Amino acid sequence: MPKVVFSNKLKASKWENATIAGGDITEEITNLKKKDGKDIIVYGGDSFVSSLVQHGLIDEFYLLLNPMALGNGKSAFNPLENNQLLTLKKSSPFPCGTVLLYYTR
Incomplete structure (x- = not known):
């Protein structure tokens, strides 16, 4: 499976079947x-994901909600300049108490 690593520091990939993308994320x-193929799955920190959300580049959101109360920490979407209107399509609870939430824009 091809992989793309977004980095402003890395210049070459050490991993097989991975390319480095730098510059303009949008x-x-x-x-x-625009390329042929299957869906794109994104993993990243809060500022990377927020940048993609802010530019309208994410079509579907799969969020895992874990039953834990934290006193402080980072928001999953930090920072966002505009509210995002999402539609809940499905929710799937797991025996451990975690819930998978599937939203579309």
Whole structure:
């Protein structure tokens, strides 16, 4: 499975079947979405994901809600300049108490 690593520091990939993308995230993701293939799955920190959300580059959200109360920490979408209107399509609870939430824009 091909992988794309977004980094402003890395210049070459140490991993097989992985390329490094730097520069304009919006342009890179837009180009990836135009290619033939399956869905794109994104993992990343709060500022990376927020940047993709802010530019309207995420079509579907799969969020795992864990039953834990934290006194402080980072928001999953930090920072967002505009509210995002999402539609809940499905929720799936797990025996451990975690819930998978599936939303679309």
